[in-house]
Amino acid sequence: xxxxxxxxxxxxxxxxxxxxxxxxxxxxxxxxxxxxxxxxxxxxxxxxxxxxxxxxxxxxxxxxxxxxxxxxxxxxxxxxxxxxxxxxxxxxxxxxxxxxxxxxxxxxxxxxxxxxxxxxxxxxxxxxxxxxxxxxxxxxxxxxxxxxxxxxxxxxxxxxxxxxxxxxxxxxxxxxxxxxxxxxxxxxxxxxxxxxxxxxxxxxxxxxxxxxxxxxxxxxxxxxxxxxxxxxxxxxxxxxxxxxxxxxxxxxxxxxxxxxxxxxxxxxxxxxxxxxxxxxxxxxxxxxxxxxxxxxxxxxxxxxxxxxxxxxxxxxxxxxxxxxxxxxxxxxxxxxxxxxxxxxxxxxxxxxxxxxxxxxxxxxxxxxxxxxxxxxxxxxxxxxxxxxxxxxxxxxxxxxxxxxxxxxxxxxxxxxxxxxxxxxxxxxxxxxxxxxxxxxxxxxxxxxxx
Numbered sequence: 001x002x003x004x005x006x007x008x009x010x011x012x013x014x015x016x017x018x019x020x021x022x023x024x025x026x027x028x029x030x031x032x033x034x035x036x037x038x039x040x041x042x043x044x045x046x047x048x049x050x051x052x053x054x055x056x057x058x059x060x061x062x063x064x065x066x067x068x069x070x071x072x073x074x075x076x077x078x079x080x081x082x083x084x085x086x087x088x089x090x091x092x093x094x095x096x097x098x099x100x101x102x103x104x105x106x107x108x109x110x111x112x113x114x115x116x117x118x119x120x121x122x123x124x125x126x127x128x129x130x131x132x133x134x135x136x137x138x139x140x141x142x143x144x145x146x147x148x149x150x151x152x153x154x155x156x157x158x159x160x161x162x163x164x165x166x167x168x169x170x171x172x173x174x175x176x177x178x179x180x181x182x183x184x185x186x187x188x189x190x191x192x193x194x195x196x197x198x199x200x201x202x203x204x205x206x207x208x209x210x211x212x213x214x215x216x217x218x219x220x221x222x223x224x225x226x227x228x229x230x231x232x233x234x235x236x237x238x239x240x241x242x243x244x245x246x247x248x249x250x251x252x253x254x255x256x257x258x259x260x261x262x263x264x265x266x267x268x269x270x271x272x273x274x275x276x277x278x279x280x281x282x283x284x285x286x287x288x289x290x291x292x293x294x295x296x297x298x299x300x301x302x303x304x305x306x307x308x309x310x311x312x313x314x315x316x317x318x319x320x321x322x323x324x325x326x327x328x329x330x331x332x333x334x335x336x337x338x339x340x341x342x343x344x345x346x347x348x349x350x351x352x353x354x355x356x357x358x359x360x361x362x363x364x365x366x367x368x369x370x371x372x373x374x375x376x377x378x379x380x381x382x383x384x385x386x387x388x389x390x391x392x393x394x395x396x397x398x399x400x401x402x403x404x405x406x407x408x409x410x411x412x413x414x415x416x417x418x419x420x421x422x423x424x425x426x427x428x429x430x431x432x433x434x435x436x437x438x439x440x441x442x443x444x445x446x447x448x449x450x
Contacts, residue, residue: 002065002066003064003065004031004068005038005064005067006038007040007041007083008020008044008070009043009070009071009079009080017044017073017076021070022173022258023173025173025175026168026203027126031130036133038068039064040179043079045181055086064094066095067084067094069096070100070103071098071102071103072103073101074393081113096116096118097129098110098111098120099129101217104123104226106395112156119149120150122147123147128145128146131146144160146162162227164228165206167232168232168234168238171238172241173202173203174242174246187199199253199254199256201256202239202242202257204257204259205231206231207222208289209263212328214390217393221395225395231263233268239272243279247280247282254284254285261273262286262290262293266296270299276305283348284310285312286310287312287313288311288312291313291338292338306345306347307346311347313335314352315335315351315371316328316353316357317360317367318370318371319364320332326357336378339375343380343381343383348384349382350386352386353372353387354388354390357390362439369439369443369446372443376446386447
């Protein structure tokens with residue numbers, strides 16, 4: 001079996017999107033167990049490490065028969081197309097396989113937009129990719145490969161049967177050595193980008209139980225477009241085994257979980273945290289989809305895990321109505337109680353606010369400013385406040401109006417595809433009036449002074 005090259009594109013606007021989807025590590029593991037070697041290159045990271053890096057030069061020195069192009073986050077779409085065209089120019093007979101969330105949600109539009117794409121795998125790709133590679137290598141017909149979309153005689157051929165990962169079985173996500181310059185990649189993971197602490201994003205689930213309006217991984221979208229109707233959890237034993245191996249092999253300081261273990265239920269996180277407490281040194285970064293429950297915090301207290309936890313919480317706004325509109329169902333008082341717990345137990349916490357909320361008014365922004373000032377008065381040394389733009393996923397914004405007539409989303413997929421290309425809309429820099437800008441700047445100043 002011939003080797004395959006995995007490519008993570010940049011956004012085309014600099015090296016600001018170097019994080020690779022954590023799931024690719026599982027794909028590499030599956031291929032490795034079938035004696036297929038995958039070599040990965042992160043073009044955003046390569047540019048960060050060397051401004052003179054040339055993808056063209058690298059390609060001419062590294063030939064592959066198969067190229068796996070990830071279009072997971074929509075900000076990579078335009079640059080991914082350019083990379084695909086370059087690969088076909090240098091290696092016309094190579095096979096281009098595209099996957100990822102954006103590629104799955106806009107599969108028809110994408111394959112119609114670039115004739116150099118040979119295949120798109122829609123949705124889960126663990127079994128379909130391996131099946132496709134084996135059939136291509138043996139010259140067999142690919143008509144029965146699940147989740148596969150391709151063109152034949154200018155017609156789009158859509159798979160006859162669907163594959164949905166329902167069990168992680170023995171897939172390991174604990175190896176990243178297939179990536180070029182993987183050691184540097186460990187030091188550039190969001191949210192600790194360009195910090196000295198090393199981190200590793202580790203898959204512990206797939207799917208979601210919430211319908212946050214800014215997320216293309218929301219439950220309804222996964223169900224409607226990807227066939228995933230439920231959240232699938234990796235066994236705590238397998239996740240912990242990966243953590244042990246990662247901490248020993250790469251000596252990373254932080255393990256960043258892709259899914260909120262608090263949302264997995266009390267039985268799961270009790271078992272997980274009990275065993276995690278026995279693993280030395282490594283710190284756990286958990287992004288809570290809501291806020292941590294009392295029983296979750298009780299476990300942290302019982303095993304004295306405070307200094308080994310990093311809580312990430314997205315409040316969006318200091319206005320509770322706005323926050324609920326964006327899927328976060330807790331009050332300011334409930335949030336403050338959690339932060340008081342973090343202060344007591346020396347828990348590092350990052351609290352995210354959003355500065356481009358579509359429904360924002362002067363009053364709601366003042367609510368955010370008021371809450372931030374209150375949090376500052378609490379003098380929580382382990383608290384980091386972040387006030388930044390939401391990168392709103394295109395599929396989730398079926399019908400949203402932006403202020404001042406900047407743009408209106410429609411239900412047509414082609415318009416959404418244009419949205420993917422539009423860098424101005426990518427950060428949703430809305431032209432507010434001066435009064436709102438003044439308040440926004442005050443919030444930024446308050447955080448910088450924290």
